[in-house]
Amino acid sequence: VTGFINDASRVRLDGLNGFARLHGELVILDDGARHVRRRSVKLDRVALVSGGGSGHEPMHVGFVGAGMLDAACPGEVFTAPTPDQIASAIAAVDAGRGVLLIVKNYSGDLMNFGMAVDMVSTPTATVSVEDDVSVPRVFGGVGRRGVAGTLVVEKLLGAAAEAGADLQTLAALGERVNARLRSMGVALRPCVVPQTNLPNFALSPSEMELGVGIHGEAGRHRVPRMSADAIASELVTAVLSELAPEAGDDALVLLNGFGATPPAELYIMANSIGGALERAGVRPWRWVAGSFATSLDMAGCSLTIALLDRQLKGFWDAPVHTAAWRW
Amino acid sequence: VTGFINDASRVRLDGLNGFARLHGELVILDDGARHVRRRSVKLDRVALVSGGGSGHEPMHVGFVGAGMLDAACPGEVFTAPTPDQIASAIAAVDAGRGVLLIVKNYSGDLMNFGMAVDMVSTPTATVSVEDDVSVPRVFGGVGRRGVAGTLVVEKLLGAAAEAGADLQTLAALGERVNARLRSMGVALRPCVVPQTNLPNFALSPSEMELGVGIHGEAGRHRVPRMSADAIASELVTAVLSELAPEAGDDALVLLNGFGATPPAELYIMANSIGGALERAGVRPWRWVAGSFATSLDMAGCSLTIALLDRQLKGFWDAPVHTAAWRW
Numbered sequence: 001v002t003g004f005i006n007d008a009s010r011v012r013l014d015g016l017n018g019f020a021r022l023h024g025e026l027v028i029l030d031d032g033a034r035h036v037r038r039r040s041v042k043l044d045r046v047a048l049v050s051g052g053g054s055g056h057e058p059m060h061v062g063f064v065g066a067g068m069l070d071a072a073c074p075g076e077v078f079t080a081p082t083p084d085q086i087a088s089a090i091a092a093v094d095a096g097r098g099v100l101l102i103v104k105n106y107s108g109d110l111m112n113f114g115m116a117v118d119m120v121s122t123p124t125a126t127v128s129v130e131d132d133v134s135v136p137r138v139f140g141g142v143g144r145r146g147v148a149g150t151l152v153v154e155k156l157l158g159a160a161a162e163a164g165a166d167l168q169t170l171a172a173l174g175e176r177v178n179a180r181l182r183s184m185g186v187a188l189r190p191c192v193v194p195q196t197n198l199p200n201f202a203l204s205p206s207e208m209e210l211g212v213g214i215h216g217e218a219g220r221h222r223v224p225r226m227s228a229d230a231i232a233s234e235l236v237t238a239v240l241s242e243l244a245p246e247a248g249d250d251a252l253v254l255l256n257g258f259g260a261t262p263p264a265e266l267y268i269m270a271n272s273i274g275g276a277l278e279r280a281g282v283r284p285w286r287w288v289a290g291s292f293a294t295s296l297d298m299a300g301c302s303l304t305i306a307l308l309d310r311q312l313k314g315f316w317d318a319p320v321h322t323a324a325w326r327w
Numbered sequence: 328v329t330g331f332i333n334d335a336s337r338v339r340l341d342g343l344n345g346f347a348r349l350h351g352e353l354v355i356l357d358d359g360a361r362h363v364r365r366r367s368v369k370l371d372r373v374a375l376v377s378g379g380g381s382g383h384e385p386m387h388v389g390f391v392g393a394g395m396l397d398a399a400c401p402g403e404v405f406t407a408p409t410p411d412q413i414a415s416a417i418a419a420v421d422a423g424r425g426v427l428l429i430v431k432n433y434s435g436d437l438m439n440f441g442m443a444v445d446m447v448s449t450p451t452a453t454v455s456v457e458d459d460v461s462v463p464r465v466f467g468g469v470g471r472r473g474v475a476g477t478l479v480v481e482k483l484l485g486a487a488a489e490a491g492a493d494l495q496t497l498a499a500l501g502e503r504v505n506a507r508l509r510s511m512g513v514a515l516r517p518c519v520v521p522q523t524n525l526p527n528f529a530l531s532p533s534e535m536e537l538g539v540g541i542h543g544e545a546g547r548h549r550v551p552r553m554s555a556d557a558i559a560s561e562l563v564t565a566v567l568s569e570l571a572p573e574a575g576d577d578a579l580v581l582l583n584g585f586g587a588t589p590p591a592e593l594y595i596m597a598n599s600i601g602g603a604l605e606r607a608g609v610r611p612w613r614w615v616a617g618s619f620a621t622s623l624d625m626a627g628c629s630l631t632i633a634l635l636d637r638q639l640k641g642f643w644d645a646p647v648h649t650a651a652w653r654w
Contacts, residue, residue, distance in 0.1 A: 002532070003515065003626065004555040004592040006599070014555070015591055018598030022582075022614045057590040188330060205329070228331040228341070259589030262624050263384040264342055265331040271345030272333070287349045291618075297589050299330065299624070326653055 003297055008194040012054045012076050019061055023323045026065050035089035036061045037071040042095035046161045046170055047071070049089045050102040050154055052109055053078040055191075056214060058324040059293040063151060065322030068158035069102075077194060077296070078215050080108035086116035090124065098123035098167035102154055102174070104146025105130040125167050127174030129153050131183040131304065133242050134211025134219045145213050148256040148293035149181040149304045155325070156308075159315035177312065180249075182239045185219070185302030186231055187212035191259065191295050210234060214258070214295045214302075228265075232272035235303040240280055245307050250285030252316060253277070254304035257291035261299050266290070269301055286316060292324060330624055335521040339381045339403050346388050350650045353392050362416035363388045364398040369422035373488045373497055374398070376416045377429040377481055379436055380405040382518075383541060385651040386620040390478060392649030395485035396429075404521060404623070405542050407435035413443035417451065425450035425494035429481055429501070431473025432457040452494050454501030456480050458510040458631065460569050461538025461546045472540050475583040475620035476508040476631045482652070483635075486642035504639065507576075509566045512546070512629030513558055514539035518586065518622050537561060541585070541622045541629075555592075559599035562630040567607055572634050577612030579643060580604070581631035584618035588626050593617070596628055613643060619651060 006014055013033055020029040020036070027036050035051070050060045051073030060072035071089035073081035090099045103113045105128045117124050131149030156177055157170055165173065187209040190199040200216040203209055208226070211219025226234070245251075255273060257266050266289050277284060285308065293302070308316060320327055333341055340360055347356035347363070354363050362378070377387040378400030387399035398416035400408035417426045430440045432455045444451050458476030483504050484497055492500065514536040517526040527543040530536055535553070538546025553561070572578075582600060584593050593616050604611060612635065620629070635643060647654055 003588060004558065004596045004599075004628070006554045006556055006595070011591070011595070014598050015594040018594035018596065018601065021601040021611075022594070022597050022616050055591060057594060062590070227333045229333055231331065259591070260587040260624065260626070261330060262586030262621050263389070263618060264338070264382055264586070264621065264623060267342040267345035267349070267384060268333070268338070269331045269345065270349050271341050272331075274345065274348040284348075289349050291590060294589050294591065296591060297587065297626070299587070301331070 002192045005194060011194045012074060015054060015057065016074060026323060030088060030092065034085040035071045035073045035092065036064050037089065037092050038064055042093065044095055044097065045164055046097045046167050047093035047095060047099045048102060048154065048158055048161055049073065049093060049099055051075065051081040051086060052104050053080060055296045056293050059151060062324035063154050063322045067162055067318055067320035068154050068322050080106070080112045083112050083115035083119060086113055087119040090116065090120050090122050094122045100157065100161070100167060100170045101126040102150065102157065103128050104150050105143050106145065123167060125171035127153060127171060129178060131181045132213065133182045133238055134184050145217065147183045147185065147214050148254060148302050149183045149306065151292055152181055152252065152254060152304060152306045153177050155320060156312055156315040158320070159318035162318065177306065180243065180307040181304065182242045183302050183304040184235050184238045185212050185258065185300060186210050186235065187216065187258065187298055187300035189260065189299035190216050191298035193296065212300060214293060216295060216298065228268050228272040229275065232269060232276045236273060236276035236280060239303055239305050240282065243305060243307055248309055249307040250313060251282050252286050252306040252308050253284040255289040256293050256302045256304065258298040258300040259291060259294035260297040261301055266301065273303060329519045332521060338521045339401060342381060342384065343401060353650060357415060357419065361412040362398045362400045362419065363391050364416065364419050365391055369420065371422055371424065372491055373424045373494050374420035374422060374426045375429060375481065375485055375488055376400065376413070376420060376426055378402065378408040378413060379431050380407060382623045383620050386478060389651035390481050390649045394489055394645055394647035395481050395649050407433070407439045410439050410442035410446060413440055414446040417443065417447050417449050421449045427484065427488070427494060427497045428453040429477065429484065430455050431477050432470050433472065450494060452498035454480060454498060456505060458508045459540065460509045460565055461511050472544065474510045474512065474541050475581055475629050476510045476633065478619055479508055479579065479581060479631060479633045480504050482647060483639055483642040486645035489645065504633065507570065507634040508631065509569045510629050510631040511562050511565045512539045512585065512627060513537050513562065514543065514585065514625055514627035516587065516626035517543050518625035520623070539627060541620060543622060543625065555595050555599040556602065559596060559603045563600060563603035563607060566630055566632050567609065570632060570634055575636055576634040577640060578609050579613050579633040579635050580611040582616040583620050583629045583631065585625040585627040586618060586621035587624040588628055593628065600630060
């Protein structure tokens with residue numbers, strides 16, 4: 001194993017216990033470690049629950065708190081949470097106004113969230129995030145992968161829920177955000193998966209995977225290494241090509257590190273992306289940069305752009321107090 | 328080169344320009360890119376300036392802002408800032424009450440900060456941070472390295488400066504914090520230095536360097552890889568052995584990633600360190616975890632513990648608004 005670990009079978013639980021030690025003032029780790037929830041009484045509004053495989057930290061546990069999620073359900077590494085986990089989170093945060101489920105578009109996640117919905121009597125609605133432009137949209141297919149843009153959905157809908165939006169309004173808002181949200185990633189080095197102690201894909205040091213998924217899924221092109229400027233140009237072109245700004249829209253830019261890319265390199269990429277956006281006539285309205293939706297210790301980054309109208313800009317700027325984002 | 332880069336000669340400047348793009352609402356990058364300073368008028372109090380080699384981001388530029396530094400001077404990668412850079416920062420933030428310089432204890436940094444002091448007429452005082460316990464303290468030697476604990480000094484003295492402490496009081500406070508602040512690090516993989524495109528030291532995947540410095544300096548022992556729990560036990564024992572708590576003291580714990588260690592692994596280490604501290608009878612009063620004082624893309628982490636009395640606890644909890652820390 002390449003990193004800090006005790007045992008492959010304990011990665012999920014050791015990590016959750018560590019997270020709870022660090023952020024015990026914000027969150028409670030459920031007794032059975034099935035979910036992480038806000039340390040607060042149930043609030044008279046719709047509650048938000050997300051989840052997915054572990055290995056993407058701080059997503060989603062780091063986004064539980066005021067203004068974002070009420071609970072997150074972390075599965076085993078790169079594995080969907082179980083229906084029992086999800087049902088436990090729904091029961092813990094339901095305040096009688098229903099629960100909105102925010103799910104990345106992977107069949108395993110959607111299936112288990114669906115089974116959880118069947119286990120509870122709470123009214124629910126589900127938003128499936130599919131922001132990754134690297135795979136072509138195929139009619140009738142499973143749709144696109146949900147990646148770092150999921151955090152934008154969680155932030156905007158979290159603010160809307162705090163403002164009192166009901167379940168159907170939130171579900172509709174989720175679809176609206178989905179349509180204005182695009183991401184693409186690039187990997188420079190694969191991650192090592194604890195269970196196998198092997199890289200999850202092969203990539204020579206002279207190559208990079210353009211359009212990689214957050215589990216190391218193949219992307220658009222495997223190409224020779226490029227400069228930061230050239231990579232930024234590829235990412236910006238791909239993401240902007242699928243976005244159609246309307247009057248009044250502004251661009252939220254999320255630059256996400258995949259786990260092993262240090263801050264110094266994210267700053268270099270921020271400069272390159274900023275330059276590429278300028279050349280495309282786009283001025284970032286807000287920037288967020290950091291390692292938020294990781295893939296264990298994969299080296300690389302992703303670019304997410306969301307077009308926000310006046311209402312959505314208000315939701316973005318609304319206060320948030322979680323382990324990973326606070327403003 | 329292993330990461331996101333345009334050209335080795337542009338690493339410092341590209342990174343600073345990216346940082347300024349991301350955080351332009353908080354900071355100004357000097358026209359000659361000599362320093363980064365707070366976007367605010369000069370305040371009627373002592374100003375704080377720090378600096379050091381680039382490659383440790385977000386240290387120090389990410390800690391410029393309300394409640395911490397007034398300016399930071401980033402040198403070339405792993406190279407002290409020039410006296411001219413430091414003098415430009417002193418001139419830019421001096422408000423007539425003097426400037427406190429916070430310097431990590433390396434001979435190159437101390438020499439250049441000293442030369443800058445000779446270039447200006449502003450009253451200054453210097454705090455030299457030496458928190459790294461991995462190298463024995465040798466009488467008459469150069470003293471110990473300053474590592475992640477430097478950020479604790481910057482936070483506490485930043486709060487004291489905001490509260491109106493004068494230059495001599497701040498210098499004395501810096502010495503007091505120095506005496507209550509200890510760190511030790513461990514490297515699992517070296518970083519690659521852009522100028523040479525080579526690792527800065529050799530380390531086999533089955534080994535680790537216990538007591539590593541933030542430029543890959545050799546530590547106490549090169550040993551076979553250990554479990555997270557065993558590593559935590561080594562770090563906690565080494566750091567606590569040099570601290571002597573007094574009545575009323577509480578322990579601030581800073582878990583710092585070196586650049587390529589992802590959040591998931593820092594959470595595992597937080598759990599292991601929390602367990603080791605419990606066994607030693609220490610309950611963390613505050614925890615901070617993240618990649619704050621990095622070494623380019625080195626994989627590893629460091630543990631810093633500071634013993635804070637009532638006054639220092641107040642300074643720690645005082646509001647801070649920088650790119651990297653905000654509360």
